[in-house]
Each structure stands twice: as C-alpha cells, then as structure tokens.
Amino acid sequence: MRRLRDVFYINANFEEQSFIYYGMEFQEFIKYCPVELENLLITDGQFITNGFNYHWNFETAEGKEGILELTEEDIYGLGNFHWIDYSNEEDLNQCTPEEQAEVLYLSHFCKPLKSPFFDRINNQFVYLAHDDGWFCKLYCRDLSTFKEIIANKIIGAVSTNKRRKIYPMSDEVKNQLFEFTKEGLLIDFSHIFRDSRSVGLYFYVIGHYKNMDEMYNNLERNKQRAKVRGYLEHKNKQWKIDIC
Incomplete structure (x- = not known):
C-alpha cells in the first residue's frame, strides 16, 4: 500500500460545497x-x-x-x-x-x-x-470544517518533535490558505524546513485539477507555473505567510 503524504492538493468549489483533493x-x-x-x-x-x-x-x-x-x-x-x-x-x-x-x-x-x-x-x-489518499471528492455541509482540517493536517505534518510545541494557526492565516483552495492549493510536505527557531514549508496555487494523475505526474511543472508561490512558517509561537 502506497502512502501518499508528500503533497496535499485541494481544489475547492464553494458554490457546490465540495472539495476535490489528493494526499489525505x-x-x-x-x-x-x-x-x-x-x-x-x-x-x-x-x-x-x-x-x-x-x-x-x-x-x-x-x-x-x-x-x-x-x-x-x-x-x-x-x-x-x-x-x-x-x-x-x-x-x-x-x-x-x-x-x-x-x-x-x-x-x-x-x-x-x-x-x-x-x-x-x-x-x-x-x-x-x-x-x-489518491482522489477524494468531499461534499461538506459547513465549509469552515474543511478549513480546520487543512490547518490540522499541516500542524500534524510538522509536529514531529515532541520538544517543540506547534501552536494553532490564527484565523487570518487559515482564511488566507482557505481562499487559495478556490484556485487549487498545493501544500508541499516533501521539503519541510526546520532550524532551532522555526519550521516552514512551501505552498503553490496551481489551478483546477480533477484528474490527480495529471496533477501529480506533472508536479514540478505545475509548481513552476504556479499563479502564487508562498512560504508558510511557524516562528515565535505563531504562523505567518510570505508570498514569494
């Protein structure tokens, strides 16, 4: 059984209250x-x-x-x-x-x-x-529930050291990430950057995909062509987003 946790891709349709995603x-x-x-x-x-x-x-x-x-x-x-x-x-x-x-x-x-x-x-x-883990279409009665799932999954992915406490995201950060899902958000867990003071990872807005083979097999090209490239960092007990 293949474990698919290197990236998390979310393609949201807020009007029909649905999310198509890969990697969870x-x-x-x-x-x-x-x-x-x-x-x-x-x-x-x-x-x-x-x-x-x-x-x-x-x-x-x-x-x-x-x-x-x-x-x-x-x-x-x-x-x-x-x-x-x-x-x-x-x-x-x-x-x-x-x-x-x-x-x-x-x-x-x-x-x-x-x-x-x-x-x-x-x-x-x-x-x-x-x-x-490869493809899921989820209909969600309360859209904010999936916003919390995204934040919880990111925190879970970077919380590998019990000595380092990872604090919750602010509503502002969660809302910003959630808005990106409307244009196809790719969160990259393959390279998590850590030092003594911070932990962070990159994310990309790569557009709408329903075919996860197409999304994943062209992953590097999709990153290079991303509409938005950002860095999500946890430092000094809080999360922040920098757009690259």
Whole structure:
C-alpha cells in the first residue's frame, strides 16, 4: 500500500460545497476533522465493517468505536470507498425510496440530483474516494470544517518533535490558505524546513485539477507555473505567510 503524504492538493468549489483533493487518507480525515461523526453508511466498498443496515442493504460503521475500527482497515485496497454520515439508525430507516434513490445516484455518479445534504439524517459530509489518499471528492455541509482540517493536517505534518510545541494557526492565516483552495492549493510536505527557531514549508496555487494523475505526474511543472508561490512558517509561537 502506497502512502501518499508528500503533497496535499485541494481544489475547492464553494458554490457546490465540495472539495476535490489528493494526499489525505481516510484515517487522516477522521483524525483531523473537528466534527465527531456519529455513524457512517458505506455506499461503495464491501466487506469492510462489522455493521449492516437491512433497510438500505449497506454496511455501516456505528459510533466512535466503529469508525475508529474502520480507520485501521485497508481502505486503499477497496478501490472506491464512498460513505455518507447519519445521525441515528431510526432516522436512516425512515428515509423514503426517493431519498434512497438520491443517495444511490450521488454515490454512483459523484454528483447530487438535488442536494448532497439530507435533513432527515443530518449528514455533514458525503465522502467519495478512489484509491485512499489518491482522489477524494468531499461534499461538506459547513465549509469552515474543511478549513480546520487543512490547518490540522499541516500542524500534524510538522509536529514531529515532541520538544517543540506547534501552536494553532490564527484565523487570518487559515482564511488566507482557505481562499487559495478556490484556485487549487498545493501544500508541499516533501521539503519541510526546520532550524532551532522555526519550521516552514512551501505552498503553490496551481489551478483546477480533477484528474490527480495529471496533477501529480506533472508536479514540478505545475509548481513552476504556479499563479502564487508562498512560504508558510511557524516562528515565535505563531504562523505567518510570505508570498514569494
């Protein structure tokens, strides 16, 4: 299983409340997500959980423990891995045939018939991944949730020394990075620069990609042609962005 953590690419569409991204696996998503999910309905990806819903004929991951167990499975080996979260089984079982059809359409075609969010089950996300860590399209009810995920993933990537405390990002820095995702943000973890006083890394605004092979296989060219090149640095207990 290939581990893909050298770069993190995010292509955001704020209008449809979606993100296409590369470089974050399912277990990282759960780790860095500030929202604690209650249950997952697995709409594509078989024989991976211990739960099953007979009303939907799909596997489920129930509760915090079930979801954590799922993060330990070989998600990459599934190929497609699609899920939608839900509040509780009673509400899930009360979904109408029309609502079920909408969820199935969304899982199969990776786009909604109407909306990716269903009030009956109160889902926060629709997660549509292929080859865990390579491609994911995420529908996010609250866009600011993904802003926090980005910040948490960056902090997690640079926090390798327990003796050096990495402080949270200010809202200003998080907002600036988040705005860049609208034009295709590439965060480069392959070269993290450290000295006794600071830690930092480069990021690039490289444009919109839906094909991750095209994005990743031309990575150096995409960096060179970036619309924006910046350096994100943690120093003196705070984060700052310098545009190069």
